[in-house]
Amino acid sequence: MSLEIDRTKALDLLRQMLRIRRFEEKAAELYSLGKIRGFLHLYIGEEAVAVGAMQAFTQEDALVATYREHGQALLRGTPAGTLMAELYGKANGCARGRGGSMHFFDASRRFYGGMAIVGGGLPVAVGLALADKLQGKTRLTACFFGDGAVAEGEFHESLNLAALWKLPVLFLCENNRYAMGTALARHQAQPDVTLKAQAEGVAAEAVDGMDVLAVEKATKRAAESVRGGNGPYLLEYRTYRFRAHSMYDAELYRTKEEVEQWKQRDPIVIFEGQLREWKCLTSEDLAAMEAAIAAEIAAAVAEAEAGPWEPVEDLTKDVYTSEQF
Amino acid sequence: MTKATYREAVRAGLREALLGDPRVFLMGEDVGRYGGAYACSRGLLEEFGPERIRDTPLSESAFVGAGIGAALGGMRPIVEVMTVNFSLLALDQIVNNAATIRHMSGGQFSVPLVVRMATGGGRQVAAQHSHSLEGWYAHIPGIKVVTPATVTDAKGMLLAALKEPDPVFIFEHAYLYPTEGELDESAMVDLTRAAVRRSGRDVSIVTFGGSLWKALEAADRLAGQNIDAEVLDLRSLRPLDTSTILASVAKTHRAVVVDEGWRTGSFAAEVSAQIMEGGFYDLDGPVARVCSAEVPIPYPKHLEDAALPNVAAIVQAVRQLVKSRG
Ligand SMILES: Cc1ncc(C[n+]2csc(CCOP(=O)(O)OP(=O)(O)O)c2C)c(N)n1
Ligand SMILES: [Mg+2]
Numbered sequence: 143m144s145l146e147i148d149r150t151k152a153l154d155l156l157r158q159m160l161r162i163r164r165f166e167e168k169a170a171e172l173y174s175l176g177k178i179r180g181f182l183h184l185y186i187g188e189e190a191v192a193v194g195a196m197q198a199f200t201q202e203d204a205l206v207a208t209y210r211e212h213g214q215a216l217l218r219g220t221p222a223g224t225l226m227a228e229l230y231g232k233a234n235g236c237a238r239g240r241g242g243s244m245h246f247f248d249a250s251r252r253f254y255g256g257m258a259i260v261g262g263g264l265p266v267a268v269g270l271a272l273a274d275k276l277q278g279k280t281r282l283t284a285c286f287f288g289d290g291a292v293a294e295g296e297f298h299e300s301l302n303l304a305a306l307w308k309l310p311v312l313f314l315c316e317n318n319r320y321a322m323g324t325a326l327a328r329h330q331a332q333p334d335v336t337l338k339a340q341a342e343g344v345a346a347e348a349v350d351g352m353d354v355l356a357v358e359k360a361t362k363r364a365a366e367s368v369r370g371g372n373g374p375y376l377l378e379y380r381t382y383r384f385r386a387h388s389m390y391d392a393e394l395y396r397t398k399e400e401v402e403q404w405k406q407r408d409p410i411v412i413f414e415g416q417l418r419e420w421k422c423l424t425s426e427d428l429a430a431m432e433a434a435i436a437a438e439i440a441a442a443v444a445e446a447e448a449g450p451w452e453p454v455e456d457l458t459k460d461v462y463t464s465e466q467f
Numbered sequence: 468m469t470k471a472t473y474r475e476a477v478r479a480g481l482r483e484a485l486l487g488d489p490r491v492f493l494m495g496e497d498v499g500r501y502g503g504a505y506a507c508s509r510g511l512l513e514e515f516g517p518e519r520i521r522d523t524p525l526s527e528s529a530f531v532g533a534g535i536g537a538a539l540g541g542m543r544p545i546v547e548v549m550t551v552n553f554s555l556l557a558l559d560q561i562v563n564n565a566a567t568i569r570h571m572s573g574g575q576f577s578v579p580l581v582v583r584m585a586t587g588g589g590r591q592v593a594a595q596h597s598h599s600l601e602g603w604y605a606h607i608p609g610i611k612v613v614t615p616a617t618v619t620d621a622k623g624m625l626l627a628a629l630k631e632p633d634p635v636f637i638f639e640h641a642y643l644y645p646t647e648g649e650l651d652e653s654a655m656v657d658l659t660r661a662a663v664r665r666s667g668r669d670v671s672i673v674t675f676g677g678s679l680w681k682a683l684e685a686a687d688r689l690a691g692q693n694i695d696a697e698v699l700d701l702r703s704l705r706p707l708d709t710s711t712i713l714a715s716v717a718k719t720h721r722a723v724v725v726d727e728g729w730r731t732g733s734f735a736a737e738v739s740a741q742i743m744e745g746g747f748y749d750l751d752g753p754v755a756r757v758c759s760a761e762v763p764i765p766y767p768k769h770l771e772d773a774a775l776p777n778v779a780a781i782v783q784a785v786r787q788l789v790k791s792r793g
Contacts, residue, residue: 180591180766231591231767242593242766258595259552260525293524294556321525323501329524395500454773458762 149422155354156417157431159189159410162213164435165222168443169229173389178229182243183210187384190409191316192217194357198365201251204283206267209244209258214286220248222438223445232449239452261294263287268300271309282310282368290321292335298342301374305343308373312364313344315376318383323395339376351381352409471650473643476618477507480625481545485515488543491629494521494530495547504549505585505644531557531582535565538580543629548584551600551638565634566609580634581625585641587677587727588775594763599727601638601676602734605704611635612704613658614676618648620702623656631658640677661708663715667697670785671715673738674725675701678776682725685781694789704734712738713746720751723784725776730758752791755784
């Protein structure tokens with residue numbers, strides 16, 4: 143195999159995946175220390191999906207994600223310290239600490255959350271795209287959701303609406319094979335998500351979600367089609383979650399062997415191997431990359447630690463606004 | 468009496484129901500392989516098999532509706548909706564079908580359906596996972612709404628619900644699952660009567676579900692301040708045992724209603740109105756309410772604590788009311 147992309151770009155993809163991984167490993171550690179509470183859904187194992195996909199979007203595009211959204215938010219450019227502060231529930235977090243892990247928001251980057259009701263983001267994404275279409279804007283809305291979401295009526299209703307009105311939406315299904323403890327094949331009579339999309343009139347294809355370059359390529363192609371005014375597109379990224387559904391679960395629903403087998407396909411390890419093979423990556427490169435990420439994350443933790451708590455008097459602030467709109 | 472956690476009590480109730488009636492089956496998200504989001508059904512798939520312990524897709528409207536259909540068709544389904552937050556996706560089936568079919572059909576059809584779901588906040592899971600909407604459900608005629616607060620009720624009300632010819636919605640406060648209590652196997656558990664959990668002379672603290680334990684703790688603190696509080700556990704919100712509430716108020720002449728729902732339009736408002744209508748002349752002062760603040764529940768602990776009813780707020784509301792006594 144020969145080098146398909148330039149070295150700087152390749153190293154950047156690796157760096158972004160590593161950055162998400164290390165951020166979340168730190169978050170998991172902080173969870174055990176009680177610094178982070180509530181639910182914490184880790185993306186570990188799925189990094190190639192967000193990293194590959196996000197190469198296809200501009201800052202003009204809108205993003206809607208789920209409760210497993212740390213990766214997307216980091217990629218979008220929200221500073222790691224702001225996100226870590228949100229995990230802590232501090233007022234310097236990206237949602238003033240009110241949302242925590244499941245509810246990252248960043249208006250300045252058109253990051254519309256952080257939605258924790260399964261399937262709940264899809265209709266909103268359709269509406270964002272409708273607003274763009276009505277205003278003659280050519281940007282797109284990308285909506286991430288899990289394989290579990292395809293069981294909800296909102297999935298089918300949203301795809302149909304987007305197709306019917308030819309809206310610029312990219313539906314991005316992160317198929318990690320499980321909805322909590324229920325395997326896709328055990329909750330879908332037709333487990334091929336692309337066929338469901340096609341039945342709704344939405345162009346669709348499946349991609350290896352452990353291969354960052356494949357994800358990037360497919361997503362760019364799909365985005366181009368959407369930008370070209372051809373209506374919505376669905377991509378099904380076939381991936382795997384290495385950790386529990388949230389911080390703890392008994393994992394009664396899958397075998398250790400299965401998890402181990404998928405770990406053999408760790409998107410970071412694989413890509414690292416590819417880069418070495420292509421002579422793009424030396425051990426020094428990697429060490430430097432890890433050191434820079436470690437420093438960034440240490441600074442993020444410091445920022446979260448130093449951040450203020452929102453005063454209790456502000457409890458009911460922002461339920462409504464009195465500002466003129 | 469044996470010691471059991473709330474979740475063990477629910478599981479014991481499920482087992483007894485499944486063993487006792489071949490028409491009973493359990494369905495819901497992750498009730499099988501995963502063992503239940505709150506581990507209430509752990510081990511039941513292995514014991515009863517996938518026909519009777521059915522994992523469903525994330526299709527709340529479809530599987531709650533299918534529960535209605537199965538009940539119409541002669542089964543005794545227990546549907547587990549993981550949490551009340553997700554039951555919102557099944558509202559149409561609940562409000563327009565489960566609640567109406569008997570009356571709308573001129574009494575021809577029964578829907579003997581049991582729906583269980585976790586409810587409540589207090590676990591730092593933020594605005595989309597912390598709803599307390601049982602009071603909202605209690606607005607709807609045609610369904611029964613119960614809120615077991617003790618381990619004995621956790622098991623007993625489930626079994627009692629299965630004997631009902633009409634749909635029963637059981638709200639289990641998520642905070643209670645790991646808590647331990649005395650499981651009284653011989654108790655005659657009904658679905659209709661409120662229970663006096665602590666008797667007192669000075670004030671009636673009326674509450675239900677997860678708030679019961681806060682009310683009892685408040686009553687303990689108040690005892691140290693020479694205030695003798697009675698604590699009433701409503702147990703059932705629909706039907707509501709108004710006579711037990713009024714009897715308590717007739718004795719204490721003061722009432723504080725504690726409800727984790729938002730204050731405006733809360734179930735506490737209904738209780739307050741019932742007292743006003745039936746016990747006005749017994750009152751020495753206005754009925755007070757301790758409810759959740761009017762805000763989507765925030766994630767950080769200090770804000771969540773401030774948003775939800777807490778022991779200090781109950782104590783303060785009672786002291787305020789009792790201050791005026793002669
Ligand atoms: C409507 C709704 N039902 C149930 C849940 C509880 N729940 C949260 S995540 C989840 C599994 C979702 O699986 P999937 O869509 O595949 O996403 P993944 O967690 O695998 O990324 C469930 C059942 C929820 N949040 N919303
Ligand atoms: Mg999944």
